[in-house]
Amino acid sequence: xxxxxxxxxxxxxxxxxxxxxxxxxxxxxxxxxxxxxxxxxxxxxxxxxxxxxxxxxxxxxxxxxxxxxxxxxxxxxxxxxxxxxxxxxxxxxxxxxxxxxxxxxxxxxxxxxxxxxxxxxxxxxxxxxxxxxxxxxxxxxxxxxxxxxxxxxxxxxxxxxxxxxxxxxxxxxx
Numbered sequence: 322x323x324x325x326x327x328x329x330x331x332x333x334x335x336x337x338x339x340x341x342x343x344x345x346x347x348x349x350x351x352x353x354x355x356x357x358x359x360x361x362x363x364x365x366x367x368x369x370x371x372x373x374x375x376x377x378x379x380x381x382x383x384x385x386x387x388x389x390x391x392x393x394x395x396x397x398x399x400x401x402x403x404x405x406x407x408x409x410x411x412x413x414x415x416x417x418x419x420x421x422x423x424x425x426x427x428x429x430x431x432x433x434x435x436x437x438x439x440x441x442x443x444x445x446x447x448x449x450x451x452x453x454x455x456x457x458x459x460x461x462x463x464x465x466x467x468x469x470x471x472x473x474x475x476x477x478x479x480x481x482x483x484x485x486x487x488x489x490x491x492x493x494x495x
Contacts, residue, residue, distance in 0.1 A: 327407055335410040336390045340486070341378050344391055344413075348398045357476065363387070364397040375482055 352361035368384030380389040395406040
């Protein structure tokens, strides 16, 4: 008999500990990085005026004003009911906790070998981090504008978040 109820903690973990941008990619939803923002094709309206907020692990389509969490996306894209979507996400979460590296979604291999923190910091220092596709801004004059500084701060925040996720992944694999 299938489990019908899940605890708040179980659902919280599934909504918040599986990165939504990675789930979007692995579900096969068309997506790309553009102008420092992660964009994806909305599964409802097919619009691309979308974004993700890593702090809340939510995705949003601004065209149809719909917010998505990980469970919502699995239900829509895989056409599963709530219970089966939760089961699917639980299997993904268990694979990400598993010390055997390599899988995020079933039948999808991902490079998740731990890296030395120094190697990660070197890529951040150089300003071009291929893992998050955010190149450093090119400054053609000696004057910095507020917009340029804001963009650089946002890039650094994304890089720090990426580093935190890498450190957490290394910690979980030990």
